[in-house]
Amino acid sequence: MTERNGPISRLIDEITxxxxxxxxxxxxxxxxxxxxxxxxxxxNPQEMPIPGFAETxxxxxxxxxKDHFAYKQSIPEARRAVQASLAKLRGLKVDLDDIFMTGxxxxxxxxxxxxxxETGDEVIYLSPPWFFYxxxxxxxxxxxxxxxxxxxxxxxxxxxxxxxxxTARTRAIIVNSPCNPTGRMYPRENLDRLGDVLRKxxxxxxxxxxxxxxxxxxxIMFDGVHYESPVDxxxxxxxxxxxxxxxxxxxxxxxxxxxxxxIPIAEREALRNAYAxxxxxxxxxxxxxxxxxxxxELEGMSIDIAHLxxxxxxxxxxxxxxxxxxxxxxxxxxxLVDSPWADADAFIEHLASQRVLVLPGATFEMPKHFRLSITxxxxxxxAALPVFAAAIKxxxxx
Amino acid sequence: MTERNGPISRLIDEITxxxxxxxxxxxxxxxxxxxxxxxxxxxNPQEMPIPGFAETxxxxxxxxxKDHFAYKQSIPEARRAVQASLAKLRGLKVDLDDIFMTGxxxxxxxxxxxxxxETGDEVIYLSPPWFFYxxxxxxxxxxxxxxxxxxxxxxxxxxxxxxxxxTARTRAIIVNSPCNPTGRMYPRENLDRLGDVLRKxxxxxxxxxxxxxxxxxxxIMFDGVHYESPVDxxxxxxxxxxxxxxxxxxxxxxxxxxxxxxIPIAEREALRNAYAxxxxxxxxxxxxxxxxxxxxELEGMSIDIAHLxxxxxxxxxxxxxxxxxxxxxxxxxxxLVDSPWADADAFIEHLASQRVLVLPGATFEMPKHFRLSITxxxxxxxAALPVFAAAIKxxxxx
Numbered sequence: 001m002t003e004r005n006g007p008i009s010r011l012i013d014e015i016t017x018x019x020x021x022x023x024x025x026x027x028x029x030x031x032x033x034x035x036x037x038x039x040x041x042x043x044n045p046q047e048m049p050i051p052g053f054a055e056t057x058x059x060x061x062x063x064x065x066k067d068h069f070a071y072k073q074s075i076p077e078a079r080r081a082v083q084a085s086l087a088k089l090r091g092l093k094v095d096l097d098d099i100f101m102t103g104x105x106x107x108x109x110x111x112x113x114x115x116x117x118e119t120g121d122e123v124i125y126l127s128p129p130w131f132f133y134x135x136x137x138x139x140x141x142x143x144x145x146x147x148x149x150x151x152x153x154x155x156x157x158x159x160x161x162x163x164x165x166x167t168a169r170t171r172a173i174i175v176n177s178p179c180n181p182t183g184r185m186y187p188r189e190n191l192d193r194l195g196d197v198l199r200k201x202x203x204x205x206x207x208x209x210x211x212x213x214x215x216x217x218x219x220i221m222f223d224g225v226h227y228e229s230p231v232d233x234x235x236x237x238x239x240x241x242x243x244x245x246x247x248x249x250x251x252x253x254x255x256x257x258x259x260x261x262x263i264p265i266a267e268r269e270a271l272r273n274a275y276a277x278x279x280x281x282x283x284x285x286x287x288x289x290x291x292x293x294x295x296x297e298l299e300g301m302s303i304d305i306a307h308l309x310x311x312x313x314x315x316x317x318x319x320x321x322x323x324x325x326x327x328x329x330x331x332x333x334x335x336l337v338d339s340p341w342a343d344a345d346a347f348i349e350h351l352a353s354q355r356v357l358v359l360p361g362a363t364f365e366m367p368k369h370f371r372l373s374i375t376x377x378x379x380x381x382x383a384a385l386p387v388f389a390a391a392i393k394x395x396x397x398x
Numbered sequence: 399m400t401e402r403n404g405p406i407s408r409l410i411d412e413i414t415x416x417x418x419x420x421x422x423x424x425x426x427x428x429x430x431x432x433x434x435x436x437x438x439x440x441x442n443p444q445e446m447p448i449p450g451f452a453e454t455x456x457x458x459x460x461x462x463x464k465d466h467f468a469y470k471q472s473i474p475e476a477r478r479a480v481q482a483s484l485a486k487l488r489g490l491k492v493d494l495d496d497i498f499m500t501g502x503x504x505x506x507x508x509x510x511x512x513x514x515x516e517t518g519d520e521v522i523y524l525s526p527p528w529f530f531y532x533x534x535x536x537x538x539x540x541x542x543x544x545x546x547x548x549x550x551x552x553x554x555x556x557x558x559x560x561x562x563x564x565t566a567r568t569r570a571i572i573v574n575s576p577c578n579p580t581g582r583m584y585p586r587e588n589l590d591r592l593g594d595v596l597r598k599x600x601x602x603x604x605x606x607x608x609x610x611x612x613x614x615x616x617x618i619m620f621d622g623v624h625y626e627s628p629v630d631x632x633x634x635x636x637x638x639x640x641x642x643x644x645x646x647x648x649x650x651x652x653x654x655x656x657x658x659x660x661i662p663i664a665e666r667e668a669l670r671n672a673y674a675x676x677x678x679x680x681x682x683x684x685x686x687x688x689x690x691x692x693x694x695e696l697e698g699m700s701i702d703i704a705h706l707x708x709x710x711x712x713x714x715x716x717x718x719x720x721x722x723x724x725x726x727x728x729x730x731x732x733x734l735v736d737s738p739w740a741d742a743d744a745f746i747e748h749l750a751s752q753r754v755l756v757l758p759g760a761t762f763e764m765p766k767h768f769r770l771s772i773t774x775x776x777x778x779x780x781a782a783l784p785v786f787a788a789a790i791k792x793x794x795x796x
Contacts, residue, residue, distance in 0.1 A: 007569075007606060007665050008672040009516040009538070016675040023671075044468045049461045057459045057688070063447045069647035070442045103501070107681035114537075118407040119517070135679045139512075140407070141539070171405075208405060249467035251687035267405050273421075274406040277414040281533045282680055283505030289649035290455070291686070 015135045022131055022363045029357070037355045038384035040372040043180075043333045045248045047377050052301055053247055060293040072289050073276065074101040074256075081296035082256050086239070090229060094258045098268055100275045101292055104253035105216045105242035107285040109174075110136050112212055112238055112257055114282065115274040117142035117171045124165055124173040126157060128336075128364045130180050130214070142171065146365075155184035155327070159193045166201040166209065173198070175230045176214040178221065181336050181364050181371045183329020185221065188228045195234035202236070208267070211237040216255075219246045219302065221331040222309045235262035243295070245333070246302045248375060254291040254298070308333070311374040314381055319372075322389040335372040336361075341396040344368050350394065354387045413533045420529055420761045427755070435753040436782035438770040441578075441731045443646045445775050450699050451645055458691040470687050471674065472499040472654075479694035480654050484637070488627060492656045496666055498673045499690055502651035503614045503640035505683045507572075508534050510610055510636055510655055512680065513672040515540035515569045522563050522571040524555060526734075526762045528578050528612070540569065544763075553582035553725070557591045564599040564607065571596070573628045574612040576619065579734050579762050579769045581727020583619065586626050593632035600634070606665070609635040614653075617644045617700065619729040620707045633660035641693070643731070644700045646773060652689040652696070706731070709772040712779055717770075720787040733770040734759075739794040742766050748792065752785045 005013045016023070033039050039046060063069065079099040086092040102108040109132075117123055119141035125133040127148045137144040147161050162173065175194070178185040186194075194211075202208045213230045218241070221227050231237040242255030257275065259268050279285045286292070315335055316328050325338040339361070341347040348360050348370055361369030376384070403411045414421070431437050437444060461467065477497040484490040500506040507530075515521055517539035523531040525546045535542040545559050560571065573592070576583040584592075592609075600606045611628045616639070619625055629635040640653030655673065657666050677683045684690070713733055714726055723736040737759070739745040746758050746768055759767030774782070 004605075006668045007514060007608065008668050009513060009519075011516050011539075012513055012672045012676055015679065016671050019675060023674075042469065045464050048464055049467050053467070054459050054461055058456050061452050061455045061459060063452055066443050066446050069447050069451070069649040071440065071648045103681060110679065110681035115407060115410055116405060118409050121407075132679060135675070139679045141409075207402075210405065250469045251467040253682065253686060270404045270406050273414050274410045276421075277417065277533070278410055281413065281508065281530060281537045283500070283508035283683055284502060284651065285681055285683075288651060288686060288689075 011138065015138055019135060021360070025360055025363060032352060032357055035355060036357045038376055038380035038387070039357045040374075040376050040380070040384070041357045041359050043245065043373050043375055044250065046375055046380060049249060050247065050301060050303055053249060053298070056294045056297045056301075057252070057290055060290045069289055072292060073279070073286050074099060075289070075292045078292040078295040081299050082258065085299050086258060090231075092231065092258070092260055094260060095268070097272055098259035100257040100279065101287050101295075102255050102257060102279070102285055103287050104244050104250070104255040105214060105240050106132075106253070108240040108242070108255050108257045109212070109214065110139065111275060111278045111282060111285055112240065113137060113140040113142070113172070115271065115278045116210055120169060121171040122167060122169040123171060124162060126175065126179075128181055128361070128366045129174075130176060131363055133174055143169075145170070149182070151327070155179065155182040156190045157186055157194050159190070159197050162194065163197045163201065166205065168205045170201070170205065170209050172210040172212050174212045174214060176216070177228070177230060178217045178329065178331030180217065180332050181334045181366070183327065183332045183334055183336065185225065185228060185330040186230065188233070191228065191230050191233035194230070198234050198236070208236040212240060213237050214240045216240070216242050216245050217332040220305065220308070220333060222305075222312060222329065225330060227331075231260050231262075237262070243298055247298060248303045252291060254287040254295060308374060311376070311378065311381060315372060315374055318381070318385040319388060322385070323392050324388065333373045333375050335374060336366075337370050337372060339368050339370060340392045343397070344370060346397050347391070350391055350397070351387065354391070356384045356387045409536065413536055417533060419758070423758055423761060430750060430755055433753060434755045436774055436778035436785070437755045438772075438774050438778070438782070439755045439757050441643065441771050441773055442648065444773055444778060447647060448645065448699060448701055451647060451696070454692045454695045454699075455650070455688055458688045467687055470690060471677070471684050472497060473687070473690045476690040476693040479697050480656065483697050484656060488629075490629065490656070490658055492658060493666070495670055496657035498655040498677065499685050499693075500653050500655060500677070500683055501685050502642050502648070502653040503612060503638050504530075504651070506638040506640070506653050506655045507610070507612065508537065509673060509676045509680060509683055510638065511535060511538040511540070511570070513669065513676045514608055518567060519569040520565060520567040521569060522560060524573065524577075526579055526759070526764045527572075528574060529761055531572055543568070547580070549725070553577065553580040554588045555584055555592050557588070557595050560592065561595045561599060564603065566603045568599070568603065568607050570608040570610050572610045572612060574614070575626070575628060576615045576727065576729030578615065578730050579732045579764070580725065581730045581732050581734065583623065583626060583728040584628070586631070589626065589628050589631035592628070596632050596634070606634040610638060611635050612638045614638070614640050614643050615730040618703065618706070618731060620703075620710060620727065623728055625729075629658050629660075635660070641696055645696060646701045650689060652685040652693060706772060709774070709776065709779060713770060713772055716779070716783040717786060720783070721790050722786065731771045731773050733772060734764075735768050735770060737766050737768060738790045741795070742768060744795050745789070748789055748795070749785065752789070754782045754785045
């Protein structure tokens with residue numbers, strides 16, 4: 001064990017060091033964001049909130065009883081709304097007791113990892129990953145096991161590599177479809193092969209390996225594509241969802257965990273108790289009451305996906321016309337772009353000097369790339385495309 | 399290590415078993431609460447929310463910019479409100495960077511314990527404790543060390559016993575003043591003696607032992623008593639606060655951690671990074687944006703403390719007149735009562751059969767007692783006092 005750095009837990013200290021790139025970048029971001037002409041950094045709103053969102057919260061802020069703002073775990077009204085949504089959109093029949101409301105997918109993930117994993121366990125994640133999978137896995141005590149996805153395979157899940165990464169210690173794999181940052185929705189055939197591998201491996205190692213299905217972007221799909229959930233290819237899957245993407249309100253956090261009926265009832269019952277205890281002890285990780293009451297109405301609201309798709313198409317065409325290599329996302333807010341300079345950070349800094357902000361790939365294990373969030377406004381895209389076009393003509397710097 | 403119980407982490411499973419009494423009790427509570435004539439169980443509202451609370455939230459639900467519902471860590475407006483409050487009420491001059499907004503004291507505690515402690519460490523708590531100190535300490539990886547408080551010492555901190563419990567592994571002690579469930583506010587002289595012991599022990603073990611000061615009830619004080627914070631007796635203290643008690647809105651959670659300037663700057667800087675990372679990785683444990691914007695106004699709002707004191711006085715007098723032994727709280731929502739029957743659970747069940755609900759002391763390491771929350775309404779107190787008077791005359795049962 002390393003020497004302790006002052007008062008801080010060594011684990012927290014180590015994880016903080018692992019996130020140095022991320023923390024350094026975001027340390028400069030607030031100041032830069034204020035004067036940017038285009039901000040493509042985060043999946044953050046760059047326009048006013050969608051109509052109806054604030055009105056719905058206001059409606060549910062008016063107290064209806066003495067219990068309106070009392071302690072609440074997962075309230076029946078919210079669970080019923082989620083149950084109806086999963087039945088309608090997915091044909092999934094989930095028990096009310098198997099729906100756990102959380103403060104967004106962030107809490108759904110952190111609670112799930114703690115409930116399932118502990119010191120000595122391993123949890124597999126696909127790379128490039130969302131920024132915090134590794135750190136969250138480590139917070140559970142488990143060891144993160146990285147399996148890189150290959151662009152040459154169309155960013156699909158490298159099922160054989162997953163198989164090879166599984167050991168007797170493997171407790172779970174996190175699958176994020178459509179994927180932040182690649183935008184890839186894994187096709188059914190790919191998911192079915194993963195399911196086969198996980199079934200056989202679970203038998204081999206003697207315990208079920210859970211598939212944690214991070215479906216945050218499952219309603220941010222383009223080209224009318226039907227969302228294919230990993231859950232339909234493998235029984236031991238856990239749905240993680242947030243309303244923060246469809247509403248684009250990451251500062252008002254509500255989401256859920258759902259255990260599909262394909263998980264045997266004995267295991268679901270054990271998980272119900274484990275989730276309740278974990279949600280309590282991690283700090284009462286239920287959404288606030290107003291958001292829970294509002295879920296049934298928020299469920300039907302969304303940002304304008306057609307408009308988002310137009311922005312994707314403009315960004316993709318504009319960047320390609322300028323000479324960039326990139327991939328076209330099936331879903332999510334993100335376009336992943338190859339850096340034209342070998343030193344991607346230098347290129348990203350050059351863009352920042354022109355007040356165009358993008359996210360460095362170094363924050364998601366892809367140091368030769370950068371990511372654009374098309375939550376940027378049309379005006380930002382207008383302002384940025386000429387900057388991108390000019391930048392790629394500049395001689396590469398280091 | 400024990401055998402694994404299905405899919406659940408052994409730690410979560412063990413902690414869940416430790417909380418069996420609590421979980422069993424609350425498993426029956428919802429149904430019983432609905433038909434109770436008096437509900438003294440939890441620090442939950444039994445009357446409509448205070449005027450102004452919903453109106454303030456509604457005001458701050460109306461978006462003021464595109465960033466209104468964007469990702470937010472601790473926003474400057476909330477930090478400034480906390481800074482001003484600590485300066486005014488305590489004469490504490492806390493740096494803005496040393497204030498971390500959280501979803502109530504629950505998250506403030508869970509984040510603090512994870513930032514400071516890890517496997518191999520020990521954290522001391524005083525017994526009777528708040529229900530979740532033990533479990534939260536275990537979730538950090540550390541071992542909870544119990545130091546019992548003695549009614550014969552007026553429920554003060556048994557400073558010599560704390561000293562004897564400190565080892566080279568001790569990283570922190572949790573102090574909750576005024577204390578849930580004893581209602582005791584530790585007097586300055588008691589806190590000064592604790593500070594002396596912690597200073598000497600820190601020198602002896604070679605690292606600072608932090609005092610985590612859970613001040614959730616610091617504004618729920620009776621008889622005009624000035625609140626004495628442990629922070630003023632010991633440099634390495636961390637303030638934990640929630641607005642959930644003064645507003646009696648535990649379903650809309652906002653609170654904070656504050657690092658006083660008595661902690662040396664090098665350690666505060668290390669803690670700032672550690673808190674940010676820990677708040678992210680435990681699931682983005684910042685309060686929602688609306689609550690953060692509202693803090694400056696919520697800060698000045700409170701339930702009617704004079705009315706609460708009247709209820710305390712009625713309950714204390716009524717119970718004493720009926721023959722109960724109890725202690726009079728200096729603050730908090732709670733009156734701690736000795737069970738007149740040796741089998742307290744049987745007595746509590748007898749009360750429940752009369753539709754009067756109280757909290758079993760077994761949930762807080764005092765199996766011969768029960769706790770009354772005076773958040774109960776006047777009507778509930780009216781209905782309950784004759785039931786208590788009759789119950790104590792019944793022959794003891796097992």
